[in-house]
Amino acid sequence: MMDFDLSTGFRSPIWAGFTLVASIVAFRYFQVASRVVDSILRRKYPIHHASSNEDLPTTPFILPNGQGNVEKFLNGQENSVKWGSQFGPVYRIWSGFQGEVVLTRPSDIEVVFRDSHSHQKAPSNNSGHLMNLLLGSCVGLISGSEWQNVRRATEQHFLRPSAKALIPRVLANAKTYISTMYSDRTNEKWEKSTDERPGREWNLHPVVDLKNYPFLVVAEVLYGPLSDDLQRRLIALIPGRVKVFNQVIQGGISRFQASRALPLRIHREIDAFKVEWARWNDDAHAAAILSQQQHDGKASKTEMTQLRPAILDMYKSVAEGLATQEHILQTLDEMLFANLDVTMGGISWPLIFLAAHMDVQNTLRREIASISPETEGEMERYILSQDTYLHHVILEAARLRPLVPFSIPQSCPTPRLVSGYKVPAGTNFIVDTHALNIRDPAWGPDNTCFRPERWRGISGKESRYRYWRFGFGPRLCLGKHVADVMIKALIYELVQRSELVVGENDEWRWDEECWINHPAMEIKCVNNNESSD
Known part of the structure; x- marks a missing residue:
């Protein structure tokens, strides 16, 4: 009998050959199976041109995700160019077994989104079973009366008046956050430096260094001030949530509901997260009730302390039968965790562009210097205004660095004629944000240049279907007003106190493992004054 040495057997030529053959067979199997599924899907969901009867250009289906989340989000920036060049301005991809028609031109987007109030969001974003478990019932991914009820329970805390009431607190948070970070960096330099004064320069990685700022602001909107214990437990949930969501994006066999029957670790991990998330929210709700009772009992009240935590009304909607606990828990998850990635992209890219364009930064600094914070209502008007250079800087950064390459899929209730193709009712559409933005x-020959001035005089109606940021129509992002307040407050604080600089030879990298377009680079901050406070 031949002995098999485990230490060398798997490195033997025979084993290597067997592995190679098995890999080739498996690859060929997936190729053949993918072609079969592709043929079935095209026959089941035909889309033809109205005059020529030609089929709508469609990417080949590839098991198991189709073009799914990985190709749409992680590789979306490259695929936007690749697919557009290969298939034209209107084409179809597959997300799992669901087709998604890609739109790239304003005229087609207007045809599709003119009645977006009646659209249906694709179940679980067409991202499969795990997405359904994690976020399938959140307000951003549901439709119809279900969406109306959940939105009604949450929207009052994120509308423009609520965002206005938040401004003093968010400005104070931004000032404290930047001051603390500068102080910490200065102390680190003092410890490492032999110079008497280590200088006023410090490095800032926008995504890494600023991530707790929007997280804690949104947490306060949702839950009110958190105790140290609740804050510690909340932060402890983050690694598990990140791990689960990364698997959601990767897809694979776990995108299918049948995978629940398999002994996959991801199901145990997502179940454990959901149990801990529900327990934490129950405790945070109890703390919010107690805090509100104590606040209501006080004789003196100020604007800074009258904000009612959103969780009180959200849990109340469950008690009244307007929403389920799963709706509320997943919506809270969406607002705090999923939208954190979105907000960080919205914060970080304007800072990168400002650091790279000193002329723009100086113009913005002059505008900021002209504001009188002591004048009652001046800061609120400035932060909320959509006709300032600060707002135009944010719009232009979002134009050149869309947070996602492709929008969330949604379908129309009636057929559409899109660039001559007869698209049946119920077909999902997505927008290629890079092609559009x-x-x-329409953006002219300098379309790739960072020029905030281009937004002067452009009305919302003019840019409605040729610019994507928060979506289209009444299903715009619920948190857009609060997000803008947070972004503007932080930029205001940084630009007025520091000169932002990016090296001429620094490569503009982005985080290839994040589903949102995040920069993976540092900028230098040079404080304008010695005190920095």
């Missing part, structure tokens, strides 16, 4: 001819 950057490559569309």
Whole structure:
């Protein structure tokens, strides 16, 4: 009998050959199976041109995700160019077994989104079973009366009046956050430096260094001030949530509901997270009730302390039968965790562009210097205004660096004629944000240049279907007003106190493992004054 040495057997030529053959067979099997599924899907969901009867250009289906989340989000920036060049301005991809028609031109987007109030969001974003378990019932991914009820329970805390009431607190938070970070960096330099004064320069990685700022602001909107214990437990949930969501994006066999029957670790991990998330929210709700009772009993009240935590009304909606606990828990997850990635992209890219364009930064600094914070209502008007250079800087950064390459899929209740193709009712559409925001001819020959001035005089109606940021129509992002307040407050604080600089030879990298377009680079901050406070 031949002995098999475990230490060398798997490195033997025979084993290597067997592995190679098995890999080739498996690859060929997936190729053949993918072609079969592709043929079935095209026959089941035909889309033809009205005059020529030609099929709508469609990417080949590839098991198991189709073009799914990985190709849409992680590789979306490259695929936007690749697919557009290969298939034209209107084409179809597959997300799992669901087709999604890609729109790239304002005229087609207007045809599709003119009645977006009646659209249906794709179940669980067409991202499969795990997404359904984690976020399938959140307000951003549901439709119809279900969406109306959940939105009604949450929207009052994120509308423009509520965002206005938040401004003093958010400005104070931004000032404290930046001051503390500068102080910490200065102390680190003092410890490492032999110079008497280590200088006023410090490095800032926008995504890494600023991530707790929007997280804690949104947490306060949702839950009110958190105790040290609740804050510690909340932060402890983050690694598990990140791990689960990364698997959601990767897809694979776990995108299918049948995978529940398999002994996959991801199901145990997502179940454990959901149990801990529900327990934490129950405790945070109890703390919010107690805090509100104590606040209501006080004789003197100020604007800074009258904000009612959103969780009180959200839990009340469950008690009244307007929403389920799963709706509320997943919506809280969406607002705090999923939207944190979105907000960080919205904060970090304007800072990168400002650091790279000193002329723009100086213009913004002059505008900021002209504001009188002591004048009652001046800061609120400035932060909320959509006709300031600060707002135009944010719009332009979002134009050149869309947070996602492709929008969330949604379907129309009636058929549409899109560039001559007869698209049946119920077909999902997505928008190629890079094609729309950057490559569309309407942006002119300097379409790839960072020029905030281009937004002067452009009305919301003019840019409605040729610019994507928060979506289209009444299903715009619920948190857009609060997000803008947070972004503007932080930029205001940084630009007035520091000069932002990016090296001429620094490569503009982004985080390739994040589903949102995040920069993976540092900028230098040079404080304008010695005190910095």
